[in-house]
Structure formats: structure tokens, C-alpha cells
Amino acid sequence: MPLSLPLDAERYHPDPQEPVDRWFQTASASNVRTTMEVVSDIVGPSCSAVVDPFAGGGSSATAARLMNLPFFGIEIDPVLACVSLAKSRATVGHARMLRRLPPIRDLKSLLSVLAMLPVCGSADEVTVASCLAIVLALRASRGTPLGYEEVAGDLARHRPPAATGRLVCADATAPAGWRALQVPKEGAVLYTSPQFGRRSPLLGAPPQLTASARDILAAAHADYGRETTLEEAGFTATTVATLRQSAMMMQRATVVIEHEPDDDGHDATEEVLEQAAAALPGRVYDARVITCGQFTWRGPLSLIVFDLR
Numbered sequence: 001m002p003l004s005l006p007l008d009a010e011r012y013h014p015d016p017q018e019p020v021d022r023w024f025q026t027a028s029a030s031n032v033r034t035t036m037e038v039v040s041d042i043v044g045p046s047c048s049a050v051v052d053p054f055a056g057g058g059s060s061a062t063a064a065r066l067m068n069l070p071f072f073g074i075e076i077d078p079v080l081a082c083v084s085l086a087k088s089r090a091t092v093g094h095a096r097m098l099r100r101l102p103p104i105r106d107l108k109s110l111l112s113v114l115a116m117l118p119v120c121g122s123a124d125e126v127t128v129a130s131c132l133a134i135v136l137a138l139r140a141s142r143g144t145p146l147g148y149e150e151v152a153g154d155l156a157r158h159r160p161p162a163a164t165g166r167l168v169c170a171d172a173t174a175p176a177g178w179r180a181l182q183v184p185k186e187g188a189v190l191y192t193s194p195q196f197g198r199r200s201p202l203l204g205a206p207p208q209l210t211a212s213a214r215d216i217l218a219a220a221h222a223d224y225g226r227e228t229t230l231e232e233a234g235f236t237a238t239t240v241a242t243l244r245q246s247a248m249m250m251q252r253a254t255v256v257i258e259h260e261p262d263d264d265g266h267d268a269t270e271e272v273l274e275q276a277a278a279a280l281p282g283r284v285y286d287a288r289v290i291t292c293g294q295f296t297w298r299g300p301l302s303l304i305v306f307d308l309r
């Protein structure tokens, strides 16, 4: 019997005013406050970390930070991986590092800033500031530049980043990224929103921006490459392959997977649960589907929820 979680359209769609999260939101981003409520309703105060293997533009990274929880993310797109990393780790100090350098108005100015940054701080500070630079360049490339003052103002009001957590650019269905991620063995929530279908909009960032993002992640040893593409595999196969990898790394976790029907209206909730139980024998408990309402042309949003033990 599906449970239902009352949600209205405003609380489902990303909030364009949400500090930090507003820097860049993907077309299929989740609402940060809703993610926080779902985690608190379903997992409660015992939650010790948020793991999102389809991290996208970092709405769950922002939610984790607001909940004072470490964030462990995987994202296959290098530009989005940088956006998520910036949202989870940037501080006013990183914004100040950029403020001292020429403004990022286009890809050419991004390249000069990235060339100057390495002498401005430690390797870790340079990685985070470089990811913040990618966010600014991405916004500039879309004709909606983001000012340092807005970034610094958001960060001044934000919680400090959690001491642990990691973000890697990798294929979540393959082991390399998971090995590097070092997720907690117990107590985390795996909260994620895999690509719903082939017609889900992809980021489509300029190739030079993607190449710069890849260089930053490679220098930070956070690039584990791409082995398959989601378009080839489909929602169920990708989700189940990802769960299989996560289950090798996590002994106990609460799993929450956002689901919308695919491009042809196919609902995969039961299929995901059946195949997850078959792929992880004896490890899937209290499986349920929570139907939340319809917010896009695809059909109702559901949460596939279970305990991984």
C-alpha cells in the first residue's frame, strides 16, 4: 500500500531564492528544504551523513550542509561535480581568494584565474576556490553572471562545511568512484535522484568549461572517469547497479530514491524494488513506495524507500 507524503509544487521544485543552492540549479534539481524534511521524517536525528551518487548541481549537498551532516557525492558530469563540491565545501575565504583575481566574465578569464590560483593557498583551498570559479564561469556562460558579493554573502550566512565528506566525478554504477568515496559503513541516508529518462535535460556546458572542470578534479584526485552512460542503461538498470556498488561499501543505510515515470510514462518503482531485493539478497528491509504528487509532465513523483542492512 503506497504511503503518501504531502508536497505542493512549490516545495518540490528548487527554490531560486535558496542561498548557495541558487548559484546553479539543474532542470531536475530537488528542493533543498523538502530533502531536509524527507530525511528528517524518514531517518530522523540518527542520520550521520548524506550520500548522493547522482549529485547533479548539489541540492542534496546543500541540504546536507544545512543539516550539519557530511556529504558524500558522485556525479558523472565534471562541471556539475565542481558545482556540488563548491556548494558543499566553499567558505567566505574561498570567495575572497577569487575576489583578489580578475573577474570571471568568460572562459578566457576563467583560464587566467585557474592559472593564478595555485599560488594563492593550499592544494585543498585551491580545489574548492577553482570549483567556485567554475560556478561563476558556468553562470557567465549562460548570460546570468553571479557576483562575488552574492557568493560571499550567501557563504557568510551558511553553516561551515562538515569536517568529512567527499565529492568525486565518476560513474556511480562502477566501483572506482565508490572506492574513493569512503562512505560511512553505517548510519547514512542514501538520498538520490537518478536521471529519469533520455529526455531528462543534460547540462550541455561549453566543452572548454568541461575540460577545465575535469582538470581541477584530476588535480584533486577526484576524477574517476566515465564508464557507461545512463542513456544506454535506463533508470532501473542504472539505479540497481548503483545500489549494488553502494551495498558493497555500506553495511547499514536508509535508501531514498526519487522516481518519476520515464519518457514513455513507464513507472519503474516496483521493478526497482524487486530487482534491488534480487541483487542484494537478504539486505533490503521495510521497502515501500511513497507517492508524493505530480509536478512534471512525466507523472507522479514517488520515493522508493528501504533499509539496507
Ligand SMILES: C[S@@+](CC[C@H](N)C(=O)[O-])C[C@H]1O[C@@H](n2cnc3c(N)ncnc32)[C@H](O)[C@@H]1O
Binding pocket: 025, 026, 028, 029, 030, 053, 054, 055, 056, 057, 058, 059, 060, 074, 075, 076, 077, 080, 170, 171, 172, 173, 193, 194, 195, 196, 228, 229, 230, 238
Ligand atoms: C536528476 S539529476 C540529479 C539532480 C540533483 N538532485 C540536483 O540537485 O541537481 C541526475 C544526475 O545524475 C548524473 N548522472 C547520470 N548518470 C550518472 C552515472 N552513471 N553516475 C553518476 N552520475 C550520473 C547526471 O549528470 C545528473 O546530474
